Amino acid sequence: MPISLYNSLTRRTEPFVPADPARVTMYLCGPTVYNYVHIGNARGPVVFDVLVRLLHRHYPQVVYARNITDVDDKINTAAQQQGVPIGTITERFARAYREDMAGLGVTPPDIEPHATAHIGPIIAMIENLLQSGHAYVAEGHVLFDVGSFPAYGELSGRDPDELIAGSRVEVAPYKRSPGDFVLWKPSTPELPGWDSPWSHGRPGWHIECSAMSAAHLGETIDIHAGGIDLLFPHHENEIAQSTCAHGGKVFARWWMHNGMLTFDGRKMSKSLGNVLLVHELLKQHPAEALRLRLLSGHYRQPLDWSDGAIAQATSTLDGWYRVLRDMADVELTTPLPIPERMEAALCDDLNTPQALAELSVLADAARQSGSAEAKAALLGGGALLGLLQQAPEAWFRRGESAIDEAHIEDLLQQRRAARAARDFARADAIRDELTALGIAIEDSAQGTRWSVLSS
RNA sequence: GGCCAGGUGGCAGAGUGGUCAUGCAGCGGCCUGCAAAGCCGCGUACGCCGGUUCGAUUCCGACCUUGGCCUCCA
Numbered sequence: 328m329p330i331s332l333y334n335s336l337t338r339r340t341e342p343f344v345p346a347d348p349a350r351v352t353m354y355l356c357g358p359t360v361y362n363y364v365h366i367g368n369a370r371g372p373v374v375f376d377v378l379v380r381l382l383h384r385h386y387p388q389v390v391y392a393r394n395i396t397d398v399d400d401k402i403n404t405a406a407q408q409q410g411v412p413i414g415t416i417t418e419r420f421a422r423a424y425r426e427d428m429a430g431l432g433v434t435p436p437d438i439e440p441h442a443t444a445h446i447g448p449i450i451a452m453i454e455n456l457l458q459s460g461h462a463y464v465a466e467g468h469v470l471f472d473v474g475s476f477p478a479y480g481e482l483s484g485r486d487p488d489e490l491i492a493g494s495r496v497e498v499a500p501y502k503r504s505p506g507d508f509v510l511w512k513p514s515t516p517e518l519p520g521w522d523s524p525w526s527h528g529r530p531g532w533h534i535e536c537s538a539m540s541a542a543h544l545g546e547t548i549d550i551h552a553g554g555i556d557l558l559f560p561h562h563e564n565e566i567a568q569s570t571c572a573h574g575g576k577v578f579a580r581w582w583m584h585n586g587m588l589t590f591d592g593r594k595m596s597k598s599l600g601n602v603l604l605v606h607e608l609l610k611q612h613p614a615e616a617l618r619l620r621l622l623s624g625h626y627r628q629p630l631d632w633s634d635g636a637i638a639q640a641t642s643t644l645d646g647w648y649r650v651l652r653d654m655a656d657v658e659l660t661t662p663l664p665i666p667e668r669m670e671a672a673l674c675d676d677l678n679t680p681q682a683l684a685e686l687s688v689l690a691d692a693a694r695q696s697g698s699a700e701a702k703a704a705l706l707g708g709g710a711l712l713g714l715l716q717q718a719p720e721a722w723f724r725r726g727e728s729a730i731d732e733a734h735i736e737d738l739l740q741q742r743r744a745a746r747a748a749r750d751f752a753r754a755d756a757i758r759d760e761l762t763a764l765g766i767a768i769e770d771s772a773q774g775t776r777w778s779v780l781s782s
Numbered sequence: 783g784g785c786c787a788g789g790u791g792g793c794a795g796a797g798u799g800g801u802c803a804u805g806c807a808g809c810g811g812c813c814u815g816c817a818a819a820g821c822c823g824c825g826u827a828c829g830c831c832g833g834u835u836c837g838a839u840u841c842c843g844a845c846c847u848u849g850g851c852c853u854c855c856a
Contacts, residue, residue: 338786356856364856371856401854484785485852532854554856555787561855586787587850596855623805624795629788629849639794639806646805649819672796680796684804694820751815758817769818776819 330385330674335582336482340676345549346580351382351389352544356536356553359396360420361405365602366632367588367595369431373618374585374626375552376433377712381673392543393436394536395421397443398529403518413519427605430614432713438543442535446521449530449538452572453510461571465501467513467526473506476567482582483559508564510534533564551579558584586629613725615714616640622679622712641781650694652719654702663707673711682712723778735766739775
């Protein structure tokens with residue numbers, strides 16, 4: 328089944344054909360690690376995790392890199408405020424990031440390059456750009472000369488001239504042209520820095536991705552992904568640097584951008600302050616419900632975040648896990664199948680909402696047939712999206728560890744006795760008691776089941 | 783101001799030139815001691831105005847409106 332992906336560069340959905348089918352390469356712009364990430368930051372990693380899983384089913388080798396930006400002015404600020412070296416900050420939040428992503432069921436990337444571990448390649452790339460006339464030195468800075476790259480603006484559809492006219496930022500006096508951007512900037516003695524031919528300094532924001540992508544994946548890669556807010560200037564600048572440093576070679580063949588997560592109708596962003604940290608959300612809600620919510624809209628569309636949406640996702644998963652719980656005794660066929668209609672939806676530019684609709688069909692089929700094949704299809708379909716990955720009992724426990732199961736079983740036993748004696752008032756009183764404990768019960772032919780009520 | 787993407791039923795959210803999205807919630811019924819779950823059924827959704835068409839939510843144009851980027855940002 329061929330994969331089609333929307334390419335931001337051509338603004339069309341095109342059949343995906345890797346340059347080398349034996350080795351598909353993909354790079355995702357990762358976090359700057361100076362704080363916990365918010366749920367909007369997690370959308371890209373989650374949807375592109377689904378893409379990587381899809382690519383793995385179609386190609387023998389997929390090399391997936393997701394960087395860690397561990398040198399940056401915000402990191403410097405945080406380190407100075409707390410009076411610690413930047414490494415203390417970056418290591419702490421890089422670890423938190425890995426934990427948060429793991430919590431959301433994101434498979435770790437094959438490579439997680441760190442900017443500070445690539446200062447050599449970064450300096451080499453800057454030297455290359457200077458020698459080829461695409462960059463210039465000014466007051467200890469090295470700047471990219473946008474005018475030297477005629478294709479500048481192609482990705483974002485911007486005209487460099489109009490860009491300058493509409494520029495809202497104050498233009499640094501050492502820039503030849505307002506659109507020029509920093510490749511290297513000098514550091515003061517208090518700030519982290521590395522020796523270079525131009526100054527004791529540090530890399531600009533955009534150059535690290537270009538250098539690390541080339542170092543690990545090659546000069547031309549198949550897919551470069553990130554949030555739509557990175558389209559300009561970050562990705563535009565990456566294209567300019569990499570293309571010029573590599574003698575005009577194409578940098579990324581596909582550019583993919585996920586839409587923004589909104590909250591109260593506005594983009595969730597640190598500068599607006601309307602953020603919900605993944606770290607906190609994972610404590611309050613089932614992780615799979617968060618993941619399901621992130622996948623319930625098409626990745627290129629904006630997606631609104633709300634408590635109601637999380638509750639809805641939780642209810643949906645309740646239904647699917649209920650099917651699996653009822654089928655606990657059904658032996659699985661292995662390996663799990665790849666449901667064709669779900670795969671087709673994902674092959675169509677990662678249409679996760681359509682895939683989820685198909686997953687609902689599979690859940691209905693499993694509930695109605697009770698067959699091993701249907702159960703395997705449901706689990707196989709869930710696996711395509713990284714959902715239904717836990718035991719049903721664990722899901723219905725909601726991760727609560729402080730449950731007095733013996734007490735619950737005791738109450739259920741008393742209720743059973745009351746019902747047998749047709750003392751329904753007593754039976755209902757016990758149910759009320761369980762409800763007060765946050766426990767929901769269901770009578771069925773197989774006996775009474777209980778689960779933890781959603782908060 | 784420039785560039786870009788949206789406006790679908792109570793909510794979320796796909797999709798399509800002409801019977802069906804799907805999920806959540808709601809309502810009626812069956813079942814149940816009662817709940818819950820399950821099953822059956824129900825609701826005349828596509829911003830507005832024109833145009834093309836036998837027929838448009840889907841194509842074209844105008845308008846209204848929301849949001850994103852142009853500065854750090856997933």
